[in-house]
Amino acid sequence: MKKRVCLHFIVLLLAVASVWPMKAEAAGVHYVALGDSLAAGQTPNKEIGAGYADLIALSLQQSGNLASFSKKWAFPGYTTEQVLEQLDKKEVQQDVRQANVITISAGANDLLPLIQNDSVRGILSYEPIPAAFALNRVRKNYSQLLSEIKQLNPQAEIYAMGYYFPYPHVKEQHKPSVEEQLGILNQIIQQEAERAGANFVPVSPRFGNDAKSLVPNAKDVHPNTAGYLQMANSFFDVYAPGSPEIPEQVLNALPAPIPFSELTASQEEEEKEEEVKAEPEEVAIADQPIKGCKRGEEFLVRR
Template identity: 50%
Template sequence: MSNLKKFWTAMLAIAFLISGSMTVQAEVRIPAVYIALGDSLAAGQTPNSQIDAGYSDMIAQELARHQPVAFYTKNLAFPGFTTEDVLKRIQSLEAKEVLASANIITLSAGANDLLPLIQSNPAEGSLAFQQIQVDFALNKARINLEAIIAELKKTAPQADLYVMGYYFAYPHVRDTQKQGTGKQLDQLNAILKQTSEKAGAQFVSVDQSFGKNAIDKIPNPADVHPNIKGYQAMANAFLEQYQNGWEVEDKELPAAAPKTFEEMLQILEQGGEERSATIDGVTSVRPSEKMEIEYLALREVVPYA
């Protein structure tokens, strides 16, 4: 082979490797129009039954550090939402209007289909559930998730959809109690992964960041919600897939500013100026489980310097 042929063969090989590596991650969306959907994790519920900065807020914050962000909201996420609740929510006319311009969507849905069936006794460190009920709930979650993704594909055709996985939420129970419930979590994550990937969405695994003993991230034995370190781990799991090298560092964690559901309800009823908070110039609406279903935040363009 001549030197010229060797040169072009090498160039083609390099080009192939580069193009192959570039397809691993999704395209960076500029400007970002980010909408967080789902349950209390998407809303940012704390281990003390309050609402504060969660993984979606940290994602929006990190996006704003690197690229223009036109809009961000987690107003469509509510504590307690099941997959059926999320489906109904995104089918509303108000939600469709907001979602139509989205180009990044994260979704947390499925845990509330399962968690009510798990009986936890923090004092004894025990867990109990009926397998038949769990199997039925998991199948229903799968069916609803298929419908949610199909609806989002129609409503937000330009959006990259990221389906967030779940972590093991009972690190405080006895080790002997963890295996059975852990298997149900594995099944839920498998359903989320298979269903999302089959429909062209991306699954974000977070369970490895927590493990079975993440007391440092889930500090309250009587509550399944993570603290800010847990939400940081979830945000970084997303960012690793969105753009390798982007990361929410410890020094970048937002200052705590929790609000009770009652406080948030009062703010909404008063139409106060505290309706939204700002994190590095990104509008972040903090929802409450007591908000009326048709409430949506005022949309506004977020200036980017």
């Protein structure tokens, strides 16, 4: 599904751009968003839509400053380790080298799976020791992640996105302990960002712990478009202090999000088409006699 999601990201951005005209010819900022479902733009209803990265890109585009934008390396569910592993891919390295603005959302998927959310009773629970190990892992991976990005592109401006409190619907007495853990997560991200010479983007002040209007689904931790707008404006608070905020009216022009089920169906159809296209070539190659092949040459023929 991930491969097809990437294609839809591009379509989604173009669709939004078509209803938000540019003020000038785009030039300057090559923006790459790395990370998890927040970077990808996952909605509270298992869809992929316009997230904070799209809104940042569109704001830059509207001001005539955007040269390129990609969030094709952001995937729902990715942990810090998986985001780090992305940097082993040549395609990712190439995009990172070409970028001059990079945002990262990573860390929540290391911690949140350890938190049990009983949305019916409004109860949160977690085991402190596994949570502490997860947070230590975030610190180690985040440090390495920033170090490798810096090695690939020392000149890029890196913005490490913080996290908001994603359980506004639970009972008040169950919020403080989990808030504390998320606060530690944000503190770790901020410390590692500052240590690496990157920028930390605090998001939680715009959400608080009762943002039901921004995180509307009690069973899901993802924000709606209004929540993503708050994240995008949090970015600009750091990137361009004092600049006008992205207006709420922009949300009315966003295209409809794409359900996971539709993305999965599209991916399956694409894979079938690729298999059909590959069959004649595979048969032709298989029918060719291979004489005197040295070890490994057959693999070169078949690629």
